[in-house]
Amino acid sequence: MKLSYVYILRCSDGTYYTGVTTNLENRIFKHNTGFYPECYTFKRRPLELVFYCEFTDVNLAIVKEKQIKKWSRVKKEALINGDFDSLINLAKKKFDRY
Structure with missing residues (x-):
């Protein structure tokens, strides 16, 4: 069985x-060595x-990656810190403005 991984990197600019x-x-290794010059990192x-x-x-991993990418910084940090109850x-939440 081949494993897939969803990962989060903290960049030098804090993103x-x-x-x-x-x-x-x-x-x-490839991210840190600059193997992908067009990559965000x-x-x-x-x-x-x-x-x-x-x-x-792998399909579930891709779905989760896309989901996490849409999360706020605070929510990503809760995941990183293992604060699963806060997620x-x-x-x-979107609210109508009057």
Whole structure:
């Protein structure tokens, strides 16, 4: 069974990058060495791996990556810090403006 990983990197400018891969160690190495010059992380090195989780289904990993990418910074930090109880309360809510 091949594992897939969803990961979050903290960039040198304090932003977060979320990605998905089947080879976490190699992907982090490529991010940190600037292997992908057009990637968001290229000019934001050095990078720190702050979160990852394993998936046995790559399709589910891709769905979760896309979901996390839409999250607010605060919600991503709750995930990174393992504050899973706060995640539901940090969902973005849209209210009509009058």
